[in-house]
Amino acid sequence: MEGEENMGNADKEDYESSTHSTPQEHKSFAEMAKDKLDSAGRELRRRLPMAGQLGAHLMHPRRLLLHSTPTQHTDVVLIFPKSLPDSMLLWLLQKLRGSRPRLRVCVRQHATTQCSAFYITADDDVLLQTAEEVHLPKLLKPEFGGGYKEFTVRDMHCFQKGTSAAELLNSQERGALVKHVLEAARAEPGDEHALEPALTLRPGQSIVPACVSRGVVASMFPLHDRQALESLRKKWVKTLFAPQPLDEISEYFGVKIAMYFAWLGHYTQSLTVPAVVGFIFWIWLGTANENWKDIAYVLFSLFNVLWACVYLETWKRYSNVLAYKWGTLDQRDDLLVEPRPLFQGEMGTSLVTGRPEPQYAPWRRRMWRHCVSFPVMVVCLSVAAAATTVFLRAMDWWETRIVYFTWIPRAFLAIIIAIEEELYARIARWLNDKENYRLETKYENHLIVKIALFQFVNSFMSLFYIAFYLQDMDKLKEQLAVLLITRQLIGNLKESALPYLIENLRLAKICVDVFGAISPSKAPTSTQLTELFDKKTDSSGGSPEISLINGGTEKDGDRRDSEPVVGQKVIHQAELESQLFKYEGTFCEYLEMLTQLGHVVLFSSAFPLAAVCALLNNAAEVRADAFKLCHVAQRPFAERVNTIGSWQHAMECMVGVAVLVNCALIGLSGPVHRLLPDATPAQTVLVIVALEHVILVTVLALRMAIPEIPGWLATEMAKVEFQRREAIKNAHAPLMSECTSQDDVRPPSRNTATPTTPKQNDKPERKKINIGKIPEIPPFS
Known part of the structure; x- marks a missing residue:
C-alpha cells in the first residue's frame, strides 16, 4: 500500500508538473522540456531502481581515479x-x-x-x-x-x-x-x-x-600528488582564457615541461600578429587591383620572415627570464654532468671527477655516424621524396581524369606523410642509440637533427613541387590549406582524443572486474559505493603479495595501502595510474609546432589564413596538452633545462630557409615581372638576389640588436650576487666561502666544519641588506 501511495504521489507530481507547464503560466519551452525530462527520470528510477547507480558507475569509470585509495609512502x-x-x-x-x-x-x-x-x-x-x-x-x-x-x-x-x-x-x-x-x-x-x-x-x-x-x-x-594535481586541473585545464600557471607547472611537472608550455603560450600569443595581418590581406585580395595585389604579396612575404625573426629573439629573452626565475639559467659544465643511463662503454675512471664511468671512444661514434647513419638518412629522404612525387603525379591524374572530389588524394597524401614520419622516427632513434652519446642533451640534439630534416622533406616536398615545378599558386593554396588542417585534426585525435578513449575503456574494464560480480538486486547505493572506495585495505582477504622493505618483512601495522582487494572492492591509486598512458615527453609536440611554423612562414603568402588556422589550433593545443598531462598520462619525471634546446636552432634554420623560399616565390609567381615589365631575366634574378641579401642583413641586424638577456635581468643577477657576498661578509657565514656564485661548479669540501648560525648578539653589528625582488613576469596564455 505504501509503495502504491508513493507511486500515486509520483504520478501526481508528474501530473502537476505537466499541468503547470502551460502557456497560460508563461512557461518557456526550455522549462517545459526540463519538467518532462525530470518526470521521465523519476519514472525510470521507479521502474529500474538499480540501473541509475550501476549505469552511472560504468559510464563514468574515471570516478575511480577520484575515489581510489591514495598510495602512501611511495615516490x-x-x-x-x-x-x-x-x-x-x-x-x-x-x-x-x-x-x-x-x-x-x-x-x-x-x-x-x-x-x-x-x-x-x-x-x-x-x-x-x-x-x-x-x-x-x-x-x-x-x-x-x-x-x-x-x-x-x-x-x-x-x-x-x-x-x-x-x-x-x-x-x-x-x-x-x-x-x-x-x-x-x-x-x-x-x-x-x-x-x-x-x-x-x-x-x-x-x-x-x-x-x-x-x-x-x-x-x-x-x-601523482592529488591535491596539487587537482589545483592544476582547475587553474590550467578547466579555464580556457586564463593565463597558464607556469610556476605551478614548473613545481609539479618540472622545468622542461613548464618551458614547453611557456614557449607554446608565447608562440600562440605571437601568432595573433600574422593572423590579423593575414586576415586583412586575405580580405583585401578580393577588392584590390592586380598592381596592388602584387605589392601586398611582396610586403606580406617580407613581413612573415621579419615577424618570425622578432618572435624568436623575444622568446630567447623570455626564456632566460623564466630560467632565472626557476633557477636553471646557469647550467653546469658538460664534463661534470653524469652520463645518460643508457650510455654504453667499458668501465673506466673519469678524468674530471675521478669516479667510475663508462668510456666510449669518440672515433667509433664518428665512424658509425658517417658510414651508417648518414647513408641510411639519405636513403630514407630519397624514398620519402620519391614517394611524395609519385603520389603528386597520381593526384594530377586524378584531377585530370576524375575531376570530382579533388580533396580526397590530398587527404590521403597527408595520411601517407604521417605514416612515413612514424616509420622514420623509429629508424632515427635506432641510429641515435647506436651512435651512443654520453649526454642526454647531445643525444636529443642529434635526434632532433635527424627527425627534423626528414620532417622538412616529408612535410614540404609536395608544396615545393607545386610551387616551383608546377608554379600553380592556386593549387599551392589548396594543398597548404588541406595539409595544415588535416595534420592538425589528426594530431589532436592521435595525441589526446584517442588515448583518452582507450584509457576510459581500460578503466571501465577495471570497473567490470571489480564490481561486475555484484548482483543487481544487491547493487550498492552511491553513498555505499563512496564508502567502499574510501575503505582502507584490511590485512584479511587480500591478494597474494610479497612485502619486503630492505630485506625485512613488513608488519601489519606498516602495510602500505597499495594494492586493490577484489573482495573488498577497493581500488588503489598506484594500480590505477599504472593503467594510464606513458607521457613520451615534449619531442613530438615541438616537432608538430616546428612543422606548423614552416607552414606559416614558408608558403603563407599563398594562403594568408595559415596563421589564423595555426592560432586557432594552438589555442586548443595548449589546453589539449594540459588535459593529456593532467588526465590521460602518467606523471613524468621532472627535468631541469635552461632553454628549449636545439629546437631554437631548428626554428632559426626554418626562418633562414623562409627567406630563400619567399624570395624565390616572389620571382617565380609574377609580381616582379608585373611590377618591372621591362626587366630582363638577368635583371629579375639580380633584383631577387638583392632583395634576399637585404632581408638576410635585416634579420642578422635584428638578432644583434635584441639582447638575449634583458637589461633589468642582468642588473637583478648582479644585485643578488652583490647582496650574497655582503651577507657572507657581514654574517661571518662560511656557507658560500667555497662556492660564491650560482655558476661555480667546484664541489664542496667534505672536511669543512659545519657552520654555526650567527648569534643574536651579533645582529646589531650587521649591515642591513635590502633584498631585491624579481619583478613579476607577465604569463602567456
Whole structure:
C-alpha cells in the first residue's frame, strides 16, 4: 500500500508538473522540456531502481581515479610484466636493496592485472644526500643573500624551508631524486646472464633504464600528488582564457615541461600578429587591383620572415627570464654532468671527477655516424621524396581524369606523410642509440637533427613541387590549406582524443572486474559505493603479495595501502595510474609546432589564413596538452633545462630557409615581372638576389640588436650576487666561502666544519641588506 501511495504521489507530481507547464503560466519551452525530462527520470528510477547507480558507475569509470585509495609512502612505482619469472624479480629486488644509498622497496601484486610492482621511496637523509650529489638548486634565505644556490646538507639551515626534507623537497623533486638513485644501480661482473634471455647486461651498465628499454620493466613513473594535481586541473585545464600557471607547472611537472608550455603560450600569443595581418590581406585580395595585389604579396612575404625573426629573439629573452626565475639559467659544465643511463662503454675512471664511468671512444661514434647513419638518412629522404612525387603525379591524374572530389588524394597524401614520419622516427632513434652519446642533451640534439630534416622533406616536398615545378599558386593554396588542417585534426585525435578513449575503456574494464560480480538486486547505493572506495585495505582477504622493505618483512601495522582487494572492492591509486598512458615527453609536440611554423612562414603568402588556422589550433593545443598531462598520462619525471634546446636552432634554420623560399616565390609567381615589365631575366634574378641579401642583413641586424638577456635581468643577477657576498661578509657565514656564485661548479669540501648560525648578539653589528625582488613576469596564455 505504501509503495502504491508513493507511486500515486509520483504520478501526481508528474501530473502537476505537466499541468503547470502551460502557456497560460508563461512557461518557456526550455522549462517545459526540463519538467518532462525530470518526470521521465523519476519514472525510470521507479521502474529500474538499480540501473541509475550501476549505469552511472560504468559510464563514468574515471570516478575511480577520484575515489581510489591514495598510495602512501611511495615516490616511484615500477610495474613488471605478468610473465616475468620470479627469479628475475627477486634478483632485481636484491640489487635495489643493495644500492648505495639504500632504497625502501615494497613488493605488491596488483589484483586486476596480476602484475607485480615495486613501490619505492627513500629516507630523508638519502634524499638530502642525493640532492647534494645532483647539485639541486634551492632558494637561499634572504639573510644569506637570496637567489638560487646548489644545495648542500651542511648548509641546509641556510635554505628556505630547510628545517626538514619534507618541507625542502616537493613531490616532483623527490621522484627525480629516487629515479637518480635507481639509475645509479649498475651491473657488476657476474651479472651478465641474470636477466637472460630478455636482456644481457654488461658490467657497469645501468640496470633499471636497460630493463625499461627492453621491456623487463613495463613502466616506471612517479605517483601523482592529488591535491596539487587537482589545483592544476582547475587553474590550467578547466579555464580556457586564463593565463597558464607556469610556476605551478614548473613545481609539479618540472622545468622542461613548464618551458614547453611557456614557449607554446608565447608562440600562440605571437601568432595573433600574422593572423590579423593575414586576415586583412586575405580580405583585401578580393577588392584590390592586380598592381596592388602584387605589392601586398611582396610586403606580406617580407613581413612573415621579419615577424618570425622578432618572435624568436623575444622568446630567447623570455626564456632566460623564466630560467632565472626557476633557477636553471646557469647550467653546469658538460664534463661534470653524469652520463645518460643508457650510455654504453667499458668501465673506466673519469678524468674530471675521478669516479667510475663508462668510456666510449669518440672515433667509433664518428665512424658509425658517417658510414651508417648518414647513408641510411639519405636513403630514407630519397624514398620519402620519391614517394611524395609519385603520389603528386597520381593526384594530377586524378584531377585530370576524375575531376570530382579533388580533396580526397590530398587527404590521403597527408595520411601517407604521417605514416612515413612514424616509420622514420623509429629508424632515427635506432641510429641515435647506436651512435651512443654520453649526454642526454647531445643525444636529443642529434635526434632532433635527424627527425627534423626528414620532417622538412616529408612535410614540404609536395608544396615545393607545386610551387616551383608546377608554379600553380592556386593549387599551392589548396594543398597548404588541406595539409595544415588535416595534420592538425589528426594530431589532436592521435595525441589526446584517442588515448583518452582507450584509457576510459581500460578503466571501465577495471570497473567490470571489480564490481561486475555484484548482483543487481544487491547493487550498492552511491553513498555505499563512496564508502567502499574510501575503505582502507584490511590485512584479511587480500591478494597474494610479497612485502619486503630492505630485506625485512613488513608488519601489519606498516602495510602500505597499495594494492586493490577484489573482495573488498577497493581500488588503489598506484594500480590505477599504472593503467594510464606513458607521457613520451615534449619531442613530438615541438616537432608538430616546428612543422606548423614552416607552414606559416614558408608558403603563407599563398594562403594568408595559415596563421589564423595555426592560432586557432594552438589555442586548443595548449589546453589539449594540459588535459593529456593532467588526465590521460602518467606523471613524468621532472627535468631541469635552461632553454628549449636545439629546437631554437631548428626554428632559426626554418626562418633562414623562409627567406630563400619567399624570395624565390616572389620571382617565380609574377609580381616582379608585373611590377618591372621591362626587366630582363638577368635583371629579375639580380633584383631577387638583392632583395634576399637585404632581408638576410635585416634579420642578422635584428638578432644583434635584441639582447638575449634583458637589461633589468642582468642588473637583478648582479644585485643578488652583490647582496650574497655582503651577507657572507657581514654574517661571518662560511656557507658560500667555497662556492660564491650560482655558476661555480667546484664541489664542496667534505672536511669543512659545519657552520654555526650567527648569534643574536651579533645582529646589531650587521649591515642591513635590502633584498631585491624579481619583478613579476607577465604569463602567456
